[in-house]
Amino acid sequence: MALTFSGVVSSMTKEISLEHVWVEFGEFTAVHKANLNIAGGEFFSFLGPSGCGKTTLLRCISGFQEPTRGKVRIGGEDMKGVGPNKRPTALIFQNLALFPLRSVADNIAFPLEVRGVDKKTRRKRADELLELIALPGQGDKKVSELSGGQKQRVAIARALAVEPDILLLDEPLSALDLKLRQHMRTELRAIQKQVGLTFIYITHDQGEALTMSDRIAVMNKGKIEQIGDGRSIYDHPTTSFVASFVGENNVLDGTVLSNDGKVMQIDAGMGTPFTVESHPAGGPALAPGDACHLFIRPEALRVSRDDSSVNQFETNFVTEEFEGNMRHIMMNTNGKDLKLSLINDGTNAIDANSPVKLDFAPELGIALKPGELASA
Amino acid sequence: MKMKSPTTMIPGLYLTLFFAYLFGPLIIMVITAFNSSTFPRVSPWECFTTDWFGKLASDDKLLAGLGNSLLIGVGVVCVAIPIGLAAAITLSQVGPKLRAALYTIFIAPILVPGVVIGLSTLIFWDRIGTLFNAPYESFFYDGTFLTIFGQVTFIAAYSMLVFLSRIQRFDTTLTEAALDMGATPTQAFVKVLLPFMAPAIGSATVLAFLASLENYNTTVFTIVSSSTFTTVLSSKVRYGLDPSISAVAVIIIAITLIGAIIYECRNRYNTKGWAHVIADRPVLKIATHPGTVAAILGVLTLAAVVFIQNHDSSACTAQVLEEKRALQQQLMEQQSLNTPEKTVPAPTMPNLGPLGGDEGGTSAPSPFGNNIFSPENLGTSAPAEN
Numbered sequence: 001m002a003l004t005f006s007g008v009v010s011s012m013t014k015e016i017s018l019e020h021v022w023v024e025f026g027e028f029t030a031v032h033k034a035n036l037n038i039a040g041g042e043f044f045s046f047l048g049p050s051g052c053g054k055t056t057l058l059r060c061i062s063g064f065q066e067p068t069r070g071k072v073r074i075g076g077e078d079m080k081g082v083g084p085n086k087r088p089t090a091l092i093f094q095n096l097a098l099f100p101l102r103s104v105a106d107n108i109a110f111p112l113e114v115r116g117v118d119k120k121t122r123r124k125r126a127d128e129l130l131e132l133i134a135l136p137g138q139g140d141k142k143v144s145e146l147s148g149g150q151k152q153r154v155a156i157a158r159a160l161a162v163e164p165d166i167l168l169l170d171e172p173l174s175a176l177d178l179k180l181r182q183h184m185r186t187e188l189r190a191i192q193k194q195v196g197l198t199f200i201y202i203t204h205d206q207g208e209a210l211t212m213s214d215r216i217a218v219m220n221k222g223k224i225e226q227i228g229d230g231r232s233i234y235d236h237p238t239t240s241f242v243a244s245f246v247g248e249n250n251v252l253d254g255t256v257l258s259n260d261g262k263v264m265q266i267d268a269g270m271g272t273p274f275t276v277e278s279h280p281a282g283g284p285a286l287a288p289g290d291a292c293h294l295f296i297r298p299e300a301l302r303v304s305r306d307d308s309s310v311n312q313f314e315t316n317f318v319t320e321e322f323e324g325n326m327r328h329i330m331m332n333t334n335g336k337d338l339k340l341s342l343i344n345d346g347t348n349a350i351d352a353n354s355p356v357k358l359d360f361a362p363e364l365g366i367a368l369k370p371g372e373l374a375s376a
Numbered sequence: 377m378k379m380k381s382p383t384t385m386i387p388g389l390y391l392t393l394f395f396a397y398l399f400g401p402l403i404i405m406v407i408t409a410f411n412s413s414t415f416p417r418v419s420p421w422e423c424f425t426t427d428w429f430g431k432l433a434s435d436d437k438l439l440a441g442l443g444n445s446l447l448i449g450v451g452v453v454c455v456a457i458p459i460g461l462a463a464a465i466t467l468s469q470v471g472p473k474l475r476a477a478l479y480t481i482f483i484a485p486i487l488v489p490g491v492v493i494g495l496s497t498l499i500f501w502d503r504i505g506t507l508f509n510a511p512y513e514s515f516f517y518d519g520t521f522l523t524i525f526g527q528v529t530f531i532a533a534y535s536m537l538v539f540l541s542r543i544q545r546f547d548t549t550l551t552e553a554a555l556d557m558g559a560t561p562t563q564a565f566v567k568v569l570l571p572f573m574a575p576a577i578g579s580a581t582v583l584a585f586l587a588s589l590e591n592y593n594t595t596v597f598t599i600v601s602s603s604t605f606t607t608v609l610s611s612k613v614r615y616g617l618d619p620s621i622s623a624v625a626v627i628i629i630a631i632t633l634i635g636a637i638i639y640e641c642r643n644r645y646n647t648k649g650w651a652h653v654i655a656d657r658p659v660l661k662i663a664t665h666p667g668t669v670a671a672i673l674g675v676l677t678l679a680a681v682v683f684i685q686n687h688d689s690s691a692c693t694a695q696v697l698e699e700k701r702a703l704q705q706q707l708m709e710q711q712s713l714n715t716p717e718k719t720v721p722a723p724t725m726p727n728l729g730p731l732g733g734d735e736g737g738t739s740a741p742s743p744f745g746n747n748i749f750s751p752e753n754l755g756t757s758a759p760a761e762n
Contacts, residue, residue, distance in 0.1 A: 062556055063556075064552060064555075064556075083555070084552070084555045084556045085555045085556065085557075085558045085559060085560060086558075089556070090556060090557065091552075091553070091556045093549045093552070093553055094549075095547065095549060097547065097549040097550050097552070097553035099550060099553075099554075099568060101571050101572065110554070110557055110559075110567075111557035111558050111559075113567070114554070114557065114558050114559040114560070114563045114567070115558055158557070159557070161557075162557070162558060
């Protein structure tokens, strides 16, 4: 790894491939046959609930964990037996793991120090990186004197100090408050664009994954459920887990009445059968008579303007959560709870005392094979 | 003023008693160091003297013992600290089951009586020495070597406890972070873990050194023919005590006090509140700097040493000696006045005959009856009683 100081970072980005990676701890399978390729320069996220194996997978890439079976390749090279200190990866820990006894500049220059770079060069490089993370002249501060967001940026600068090919981030924003988290999302994405590195990002926060990533892998119980960009994961989930984990979803148990490859008729116990588009990418095809989960996003539901819309059904008002820009209205039909999210634009008056007619567009209903749902 | 109720006075009373119990013996010992009486005591007060310090300085046996003790202390620190640190690191990295087992093994030497450790060290190295046919001059029989190894067995366990409490607060992701950023395991240890452990290493060093210095029950066996400070002191207690032992105590107390004062000053000087107070008071800033305090205490110590060297109490001691002689004279005169009266036979026992030891007692009847103590009686009276 050559140290170049002309630009801030100028390294070759390398692609990563996981080939049938299994990680087992005794009886427990932490990672279940992970198989994927991450292109150089990509912002790739692993999204899943805690305990789904995403951190274990990250540790496989960084070298702290050897896969029980399978291969991890970085830039085509098998990483078996290569220690974390020999891999072209830099990991940003969940708790950042900044060295509390070192100054900010000494923290940033630590990777150079252990490579025997002289003090003056180290200081110069630290100053460059402080410039990049918009903390110029703060190198002599103690780590404890920085705010949460500043520590975050110092951790990134430290990881970038020796120009790794791949930056691994393990839920680095989880300790920050909401405003700062939103700000850091934009900032992280900007830094990634600027340095052009491969970022592998671990999170349980779908908002983070959707806003920053080029592609997302949704994981559950050690298995990768779906890989795709944010839009395809949100709009066209292929498993019940992904549909219920990413974003909010109303889920109805239903039975397929007919499926002609383009549209399906589904009886979801809401009176009239629903018409739903069937997507070729939407997992295994459903045949008439199959049980299914029908997912309808709260924002896909709308208050019917007239009585002739497709997929129309009657509901009763239960309660409303007011969030400022959005109104989240809980409805109930035949004992089934439904959530409806409306933009607070003054329209859509809802009468709490009489039944309300709702409908949704056929392309916004998602019918999937029944499977495990994400617990709220 | 309102009268305090008895219950509110209890904590104060308790504290007073507690401190009296804690410091009373020390204060008395310090006082005895300056009394010219040849036995360490406060009363009767004879003369203020500093001669005991001089006596101490010329006590070659004690000084040689002290030298040995310091050497052993340094040796124990050098061996016990790395062992204790290694044990603590091991315990922090193994699984819970193995940790419980290892912890018991590591801690066992603390629970074993020091006497047993001393004896077994002696016997163990003697066996090893015999195995190699080593001569008695070899280190297998050397008191300093044996004492260092004997003390290390339990002092390493003490220092491990100090390290454990610190290492439990260590964030292991820091080591992982260092490794991830290209550090070798050695670099991660030296640059990340060791600086974090530095305060614990400092306190464990002090603890180990003091534990070694004051140890007696292990040392008394392992020191063999040599001697340490504690063994010399204990033999002094056995074969005649003089206040030079109190002088030792005064010196130890003084060193402890000076160390404690400087340490406390340093702590208080570094607090945020005090930094605020002295921010715009340069004189106060210099005056309260721990360096200044140390310098003042150093000058005071030097003054005390000079005073002790130059103080001459011979006039007073001579006077006390004179008084003692006068008293003795008086007593002797009184005795010589009383003696003639004693030579007159006591009227209360008129039949005892001439003064004791007289063989002619046979003639006078004894208050115990029929000459029971006379040698001739042995053969006759015993059968008569049967």
